[in-house]
Amino acid sequence: MNQNSHGSDDDIASDASQDDVREAVVQDTWKTMFQSTEHLLFGTRQTPYNLSTLHPDQFQIFRLWQIYLDHIDPLLKVTHTPSMQGRIIDSAQDLTRTTPETEALMFSIYCVSVHSLHEDDCLATFGAARRDLLVRFQFGCQQALSNCDFLRSNDLECLTAIYLYLLSARQETDPRSLSALLGIAVRIAQRMGLHIESKNVACTAFKAELRRRVWWALVLFDARISEMADHKTSILSPTWDCKTPANMNDFAIGPEIKQHPMTHGFPTESIFTVVRSELADFTRHCAFHLDFTTPALKLIVREASTSPDLADDDLNALEERIQEKYLKFCNPENALQFMTIWTARSILSKNRLLQHYSRYSRTGSQQTDEQRDMAVSYTLTMLESDTTIAKNPLVKGYLWLVNSYFPFPAYIHLVQDLRRRPRAKHVEQCWQSMNENYSSRFATLDEQNNPFFRILGKQVLQAWVAYEDACKDSGSVPDRLQIIKDIERRGIKLPATPKDPGSTSAGTSVGTRADGANISATMGFGSDGVLFPDLPQQAFMDVDMDLFDWTAVDWGKL
Structure with a gap:
C-alpha cells in the first residue's frame, strides 16, 4: 500500500517533469522560429550597446544600492537583500561577469533609487541633475532588458527589473501609457504563472515567496495606475488565487531552505508589504470594489474569497483583524511601522468611502445629513492620515x-x-x-x-x-x-x-x-x-x- 502511494507520487513528479520538458521544447522552438522582438518597445539597435559606459562608478553603485535598501526595499520587498547584495558587490568589482538578468536588475535599481531622491540630493551625492541620471539609467535598463530578450523571458529577476523600471518612470509618464506598459509586465507574470498559487507551491519555498512578492507588487502598482487611467483594466479582482506575501524577514528565507519558515506575529521588515497586500486581497473580493470595476464578477466573489472568516464587505471585521494581527504591535517611532499604521488607516477609510458610494447608489434615495456626515468622516481620516505621513x-x-x-x-x-x-x-x-x-x-x-x-x-x-x-x-x-x-x-x-x-x-x-x-x-x-x-x-x-x-x-x- 505504501509502495503504491509512493509510486503515485513518483508518477505525479514524473508528469510534472515531462510537462516542464515539453514547455522547454516549445519555447526553444519559438525562439528558433521567431527573432527577438524587443525593438517593438525600445526601438531597433544596430549593435549591442556597451553598457559599461552607463554604469556608475563602484562607489556610486554601492551608494545607489544603499539608497535602494533605505528608500525602496522596505516598501516593496521584491528582491531578497542577503542574496542580492553579494551579487551587487561581485558585479561592481567586475561588470563583465554579470549575467544579463542581474545587469537589468541593477539598472532598474539605479533607476528607482534616483526616482526616490530630491533634486538637491542627486546633485550633492552624484554631482548630476536628477533628470539626467534618470535618462541615463533608464536607457541603460532598456538596453539591459533587451539583452535579456525580456518579452520572451520567464526569468523572475528580469520581470522584477521591468517592474522597477516602470515604477521609476511613473512621474514622467502619462498614466494611460504606463497602464499599457504595465499590461505587458502583467502578461509576462501571468505567463510565468505567478498569479496561480499551485504554480508557486511547486517551486522552492524561497522562489515561491519571491514570486508572490513580485505578483502583489505588480497588482498594487497596476491598481493605482488603473485608477488614474481606466479603473476597469485593474487586475485587482477575484479571478486568481496567489497568496499574499508572508510576514517574515529576509534572513529567515534563502535559496538553501527546504520548507517555508513560520510567519511572525510581530512586525518584520516585510510588514508594510504584508499589510497593504492583505487589505487589497480583501478589497478585490468586495462587492463595493467590483461595483466600480467589474460588476459581473460579484456573482463569483464569495466562491473565490480568500477571507471566508469575514462577511462580505465587512470592513469593521477587517479593520479589527489588521489592528489585532499587525498594527497594535507596530512602533510609531519606527519609520516603516509608522508608515504601515497610517497607510492602513488611509486605505480603510478610502474603502469605507467607496462602500458608502456603492451602498447609496443602489437605493436612489436622498441621503440624510447623518449619512453625509459619515461620508465626510471617512474623507477626513484620509486627509489626516496623509498629512500625518x-x-x-x-x-x-x-x-x-x-x-x-x-x-x-x-x-x-x-x-x-x-x-x-x-x-x-x-x-x-x-x-x-x-x-x-x-x-x-x-x-x-x-x-x-x-x-x-x-x-x-x-x-x-x-x-x-x-x-x-x-x-x-x-x-x-x-x-x-x-x-x-x-x-x-x-x-x-x-x-x-x-x-x-x-x-x-x-x-x-x-x-x-x-x-x-x-x-x-x-x-x-x-x-x-x-x-x-x-x-x-x-x-x-x-x-x-x-x-x-x-x-x-x-x-x-x-
Whole structure:
C-alpha cells in the first residue's frame, strides 16, 4: 500500500517533469522560429550597446544600492537583500561577469533609487541633475532588458527589473501609457504563472515567496495606475488565487531552505508589504470594489474569497483583524511601522468611502445629513492620515511612494459637501484638515508646477465663499487660511456664473453628468479614462464632476 502511494507520487513528479520538458521544447522552438522582438518597445539597435559606459562608478553603485535598501526595499520587498547584495558587490568589482538578468536588475535599481531622491540630493551625492541620471539609467535598463530578450523571458529577476523600471518612470509618464506598459509586465507574470498559487507551491519555498512578492507588487502598482487611467483594466479582482506575501524577514528565507519558515506575529521588515497586500486581497473580493470595476464578477466573489472568516464587505471585521494581527504591535517611532499604521488607516477609510458610494447608489434615495456626515468622516481620516505621513521627517525617504497616492477623492468630496452644506457641524474641521494637507503637500511648490490650483482652485474658493457667507449670517468672520491666500495670490477667480450647489440633482453620480452621460472623471485620480461607468444613475453623493478642470491635470505632479 505504501509502495503504491509512493509510486503515485513518483508518477505525479514524473508528469510534472515531462510537462516542464515539453514547455522547454516549445519555447526553444519559438525562439528558433521567431527573432527577438524587443525593438517593438525600445526601438531597433544596430549593435549591442556597451553598457559599461552607463554604469556608475563602484562607489556610486554601492551608494545607489544603499539608497535602494533605505528608500525602496522596505516598501516593496521584491528582491531578497542577503542574496542580492553579494551579487551587487561581485558585479561592481567586475561588470563583465554579470549575467544579463542581474545587469537589468541593477539598472532598474539605479533607476528607482534616483526616482526616490530630491533634486538637491542627486546633485550633492552624484554631482548630476536628477533628470539626467534618470535618462541615463533608464536607457541603460532598456538596453539591459533587451539583452535579456525580456518579452520572451520567464526569468523572475528580469520581470522584477521591468517592474522597477516602470515604477521609476511613473512621474514622467502619462498614466494611460504606463497602464499599457504595465499590461505587458502583467502578461509576462501571468505567463510565468505567478498569479496561480499551485504554480508557486511547486517551486522552492524561497522562489515561491519571491514570486508572490513580485505578483502583489505588480497588482498594487497596476491598481493605482488603473485608477488614474481606466479603473476597469485593474487586475485587482477575484479571478486568481496567489497568496499574499508572508510576514517574515529576509534572513529567515534563502535559496538553501527546504520548507517555508513560520510567519511572525510581530512586525518584520516585510510588514508594510504584508499589510497593504492583505487589505487589497480583501478589497478585490468586495462587492463595493467590483461595483466600480467589474460588476459581473460579484456573482463569483464569495466562491473565490480568500477571507471566508469575514462577511462580505465587512470592513469593521477587517479593520479589527489588521489592528489585532499587525498594527497594535507596530512602533510609531519606527519609520516603516509608522508608515504601515497610517497607510492602513488611509486605505480603510478610502474603502469605507467607496462602500458608502456603492451602498447609496443602489437605493436612489436622498441621503440624510447623518449619512453625509459619515461620508465626510471617512474623507477626513484620509486627509489626516496623509498629512500625518507627509509631515513626519522620519519617512522622508518614503515620500516617493506617498506622492503617488494623493487623496484626491477626499478633496473632491469635501469641497462639494462644503459648498452644499456650509453650516454643517463638521465645517471648521474640514477646512482645517484641507489646509493642513495642502500645506504639507503643495505649499512649497512653485506656481508653474503646482497642479492643485489648476484642478481644485476655483472649487475650493467657491466653497470658501459659501462658508464666509454662512459665517456673516451668524455675525462672525473666519480667519483666512493659507490655502485660500495662495489661491487668491495666484489670481484664481470664481467663474462669472458659478453653478448653484443646490442645483446639482440628487440623482447625479460621480462619473456622470446630470443627463446621465459619462464624463472624463475619476475618483483618484483621473485622466481621460471614464471611471465607474457601471454604477447606477442614482447618486452615491451629490458630486458634480463637471466643475473640475480635468484638461489641466498634470498627473505626474500628484
